[in-house]
Amino acid sequence: MSASTDQPSPSLNQPLSGNAMPRFGGLATMMRLPAADSPAGLDAAFIGVPLDIGTSHRPGARFGPRQVRAESALLRPYNMATGAAPFDTLQVADLGDVPINTYSLGKSLDIITGYYRRVLESGCKPLTIGGDHTIALPILRAMAGRHGPVALVHVDAHADVNESMFGEPVAHGTPFRRAVEEGLLCGHKVWQIGLRGTGYAADDFDWPRAQGFNVVPAHEVWWRSLAPLMGAVRDSIGDHPVYLSFDIDGIDPAYAGGTGTPEIGGLTVPQALEIVRGLRGLNLVGADLVEVSPPYDPTGNTALLGANLLYEMLCVLPGVRRR
Numbered sequence: 001m002s003a004s005t006d007q008p009s010p011s012l013n014q015p016l017s018g019n020a021m022p023r024f025g026g027l028a029t030m031m032r033l034p035a036a037d038s039p040a041g042l043d044a045a046f047i048g049v050p051l052d053i054g055t056s057h058r059p060g061a062r063f064g065p066r067q068v069r070a071e072s073a074l075l076r077p078y079n080m081a082t083g084a085a086p087f088d089t090l091q092v093a094d095l096g097d098v099p100i101n102t103y104s105l106g107k108s109l110d111i112i113t114g115y116y117r118r119v120l121e122s123g124c125k126p127l128t129i130g131g132d133h134t135i136a137l138p139i140l141r142a143m144a145g146r147h148g149p150v151a152l153v154h155v156d157a158h159a160d161v162n163e164s165m166f167g168e169p170v171a172h173g174t175p176f177r178r179a180v181e182e183g184l185l186c187g188h189k190v191w192q193i194g195l196r197g198t199g200y201a202a203d204d205f206d207w208p209r210a211q212g213f214n215v216v217p218a219h220e221v222w223w224r225s226l227a228p229l230m231g232a233v234r235d236s237i238g239d240h241p242v243y244l245s246f247d248i249d250g251i252d253p254a255y256a257g258g259t260g261t262p263e264i265g266g267l268t269v270p271q272a273l274e275i276v277r278g279l280r281g282l283n284l285v286g287a288d289l290v291e292v293s294p295p296y297d298p299t300g301n302t303a304l305l306g307a308n309l310l311y312e313m314l315c316v317l318p319g320v321r322r323r
Contacts, residue, residue, distance in 0.1 A: 014087050015077050023073040029094035030129070031072045031311065036093035039124035043090040044317055046127050046310065047119070048097035049112060052293075053105050054134030054172040056165055058260040060293035064303070065097055065129040067294040072307035082277060083322035084315035092314065095119070105170060109138040116142035120286075127313055129306070130290030132260065133160055136245045137175035139288065143243055144184040147285055151189035151242035152176075153233060155250040155275055157196050157218070157263035159208050172260075172291075180211050187212035189237050193229070193275060194218045194250035197263035218266055226271050230278025237282055244279060244287035244313060246272075248306055256305055258297020269305065276312040287313040 016032035029035050030046035039045055048065025055061060077087045086092065098115045100108040116139050119126050128139065133156075143150050154160075158173060161180075165171040170178060179185050195205055196218040209215050214236065216229065249259045252266035267275075292306045314320070 009088075012087055012089075012091050013093055015075065018076075026073075028066070028069045028073070030069050030307075031075050033092060033094050036095055039095060039119045039122040041091060042093055042122070042124040043319060044092045044125045044127060044314060045095045045119065046092075046129060047095045048129045049100065049131040049135045050097050051100045051102075051108055051130070051135055052132045052260075053102065053108070054170065055132040055260050056171060056173060058293055058296055060295040061130055061132045061260060061291055062102075063294045064131055064290070064292035064306070067297070067300070067303040068129045068289070068292055068306045068310070069094070071300050071304040072311070074304065075307060075311050078323070079312070079315050082315060084320050085323045086314045086317070086320045088323070089319055089321050090314075090317065105134065109170065112138035113141045117145060120146040125284070125317055126286045127310055128286070128288035128290075129310065130288055130292070133172040133175060133245070133247055133290045134170060135290065136288060137170065137178050139286070140175070140179050140184045140243065141182070143241075143286060144182075147241040149184055149186045150285065151186050151237045151240045152191070153242060153244045153275070153279065154190065154192045155194050155245070155267070155272070156192065156247040157194060157249045157266055158247070158261065159192060159195055159205055159215075161207050176208070186240060189240055189242070190214065191233050191236070192216065193221075193226075194267045196265050221267070221271065222265075226274040227278060230274060233278065234282060239283050241283050241285045242279070243285055244276070246276070246287065246289050246309060247291045248289065248302060249291055251305070256302045258293050258302030259291045260293050260296075261291075272309060273312060276309060276316060280316040284313075284317055289313070
């Protein structure tokens with residue numbers, strides 16, 4: 001939309017301005033939006049899932065939601081690059097954190113699925129702050145219950161399709177194998193972008209290809225714009241409901257080192273922005289940003305990047321206009 005002097009509706013929530021309260025003050029909600037205790041009446045909501053008992057190496061992602069929210073205080077309502085003005089047309093709030101059971105991964109999965117079912121039933125689109133990548137499975141269970149098998153754009157260094165980890169069927173390296181087995185995904189409309197690193201076997205990435213996934217290893221897109229790739233993603237997915245699952249380790253640790261399983265040779269920050277912005281026009285029904293581990297992020301850069309990516313996800317939701 002062309003430049004306009006139109007103002008957002010006074011009935012829509014707005015991030016608290018840094019001119020009204022210093023950015024280091026006030027409640028640490030996502031983008032300093034109002035906190036809400038119900039998804040009723042919301043078009044979209046930020047939700048934290050502070051779970052990291054599914055992680056396999058460096059823990060700490062349980063603190064991700066809190067730190068990402070803290071770094072999000074630097075964000076302002078208008079996207080100066082794309083013109084997106086999400087708070088002009090959407091009612092958005094921070095729903096706080098899902099009350100997971102920190103002693104039981106199995107119970108936590110059921111708690112998360114039940115929570116997201118209620119959010120989706122209200123017509124609210126969830127934007128999730130993780131937490132480790134295990135949380136994608138219970139969220140996808142709720143998504144498929146609402147929309148049927150969904151398309152998926154999965155940004156990650158790892159395919160997360162392990163058969164098991166230490167004999168356990170559910171962990172942060174298994175969610176998308178379980179999702180396929182449970183019929184939650186539309187296989188030929190799944191895109192995995194940024195895969196790389198060493199593996200346990202030469203065919204580690206062959207399983208997702210056998211399911212019809214479109215696999216884009218990181219080394220195939222080094223030094224390239226991902227805008228053409230995202231055109232292919234949009235053509236492939238069409239108007240099918242699509243979910244975005246973004247592991248921060250999909251980005252090179254030079255930019256996002258505060259994560260549990262970093263891998264060299266990853267995507268750049270501009271490529272990450274191209275991926276998220278390239279989803280505009282699709283029927284995006286929800287998204288997550290996972291695996292930010294604040295104990296390994298002393299500068300806050302990884303959490304700051306996560307906060308910005310979540311804002312970009314909000315900017316491409318259906319119904320967001322551009323000024």
